Amino acid sequence: MICTTGGTITASTTPDGAVLAGGSEAATTAMLDGLRAVLPGEIRVSARQILDGDSSTFGPAEWDTMVAAVADIFDDPEVSGVVITHGTDTLEESAIALDLHHDDPRPVALTGAQLAADHPEADGPANLLDAVLLAADPVSRDLGVLVVLGRAILQARGVRKWHTTDPVAFARNSPEQPVEQLPPGMERPVLGGRARFSEVRVDVLACSPGSDATALRACVDAGARGLVLEGTGSGNLPPLVGDAVAELATERPDIVVVAGTRVPRGEATATYGGRGGGAELATRGVLNVGYLRSGQARVLLAALLSVADDSATADAATSAGEAGEAEVSEARMASANVVRQRWSRFHLYN
Known part of the structure; x- marks a missing residue:
C-alpha cells in the first residue's frame, strides 16, 4: 500500500x-x-x-x-x-x-x-x-x-x-559500534498504547549562548507539558536558563525537561557541572536526548506523556469517581514521573 x-x-x-x-x-x-x-x-x-x-x-x-x-x-x-x-x-x-x-x-x-x-x-x-x-x-x-x-x-x-x-x-546519528555489539537495552521499544500527539504540548527551545529564560517561561505559561532545550556541547544550557530550569524543577515538577544539543553528531550526556551544565541539570531531574536530536526528542516526549496520561487519568478517575481539577493535576504529576522512568529506555535504539 x-x-x-x-x-x-x-x-x-x-x-x-x-x-x-x-x-x-x-x-x-x-x-x-x-x-x-x-x-x-x-x-x-x-x-x-x-x-x-x-x-x-x-x-x-x-x-x-x-x-x-x-x-x-x-x-x-x-x-x-x-x-x-x-x-x-x-x-x-x-x-x-x-x-x-x-x-x-x-x-x-x-x-x-x-x-x-x-x-x-x-x-x-x-x-x-x-x-x-x-x-x-x-x-x-x-x-x-x-x-x-x-x-x-x-x-x-x-x-x-x-x-x-x-x-x-x-x-x-547513532552509536558507532555495530548493532551486534550494542548493550541489550539498546533496542527498538514501542509504546504500550496509542499516543495522541495533538493533545500534548511539547515545545523545543533553542538556547543559544547568553540566552535568558524569557522563552522558557512563555512556553510554560502557554501550557507546555514538556520542554526540549537545545543547548551546546553535550547538552549544556546557558546559566540563566539553567537557573530557570532549577526553579521549574521545584515549582512545576509536572513539566518534563529534556536537554539537547545543537551539535549534529554524537551523544548528549550529563557530563559537565556548574550552572546549566548537564551533570547539574541531571540532579534536577532533567533528561538528555542521547543520540536523538530536538525534533525527534519532541515527538518521543509527547508520545510518552500522552500514553502515560491515559493510564494516570484513568487511575485518577477510578479512585475519585470522576477526575476533577485536583485529580488531573495529580495525574499529570504521575505521568511526568512515569516518563522520567521510561525515557532512558526509549531514547536508545539499534
Whole structure:
C-alpha cells in the first residue's frame, strides 16, 4: 500500500520558480502510473491519500493521522508493507512517530524527493521505486520504519535531514559500534498504547549562548507539558536558563525537561557541572536526548506523556469517581514521573 501525503515528490513549479506541494492530484496519478510501469509483475500496489500538503505545515495532528492510517492498513493481512510519500522537511518527526507505534513485522518505508515532480532531473520516481522494492522484500521485516532517499536506507530513530538540496537528504546519528555489539537495552521499544500527539504540548527551545529564560517561561505559561532545550556541547544550557530550569524543577515538577544539543553528531550526556551544565541539570531531574536530536526528542516526549496520561487519568478517575481539577493535576504529576522512568529506555535504539 502506498500512502500519499503530498510533498515535493508530487510538487509542481510555478512560472516564477516557486515549488508548490499539495493539491497535485494529476502529479500523484502520473507518479503511480510511472511506478506501475516499471515494477516487477509479482509486486502489486494500491494507493491511498491520507494527507495532501507541504510537510513544513505538518505537526501533531498530522502525526496522529498517519499513525491511525498505518494501523488501519495493517489490519488487512494481505498487505505486505506500506510506503509513505512525504515531504522531507518534517519526515524525521513523522518517521519516529510511526516507529514508536510500529510493532508489526511488516515494513513501513518513508520516501520523498528533493526536486519537484516536473523538474527535468526529478529524484522522486527513483526514490519511490526503491521504497516499494524495499517494502516488498522480506529482508525488511522486523526493522521497523525505514527512511529511503537517495539510495540510502536508514532506520527511523536518530534520522535527521542533513542537507537542504542534496539527493542524499538524510543521515542518522547513532552509536558507532555495530548493532551486534550494542548493550541489550539498546533496542527498538514501542509504546504500550496509542499516543495522541495533538493533545500534548511539547515545545523545543533553542538556547543559544547568553540566552535568558524569557522563552522558557512563555512556553510554560502557554501550557507546555514538556520542554526540549537545545543547548551546546553535550547538552549544556546557558546559566540563566539553567537557573530557570532549577526553579521549574521545584515549582512545576509536572513539566518534563529534556536537554539537547545543537551539535549534529554524537551523544548528549550529563557530563559537565556548574550552572546549566548537564551533570547539574541531571540532579534536577532533567533528561538528555542521547543520540536523538530536538525534533525527534519532541515527538518521543509527547508520545510518552500522552500514553502515560491515559493510564494516570484513568487511575485518577477510578479512585475519585470522576477526575476533577485536583485529580488531573495529580495525574499529570504521575505521568511526568512515569516518563522520567521510561525515557532512558526509549531514547536508545539499534
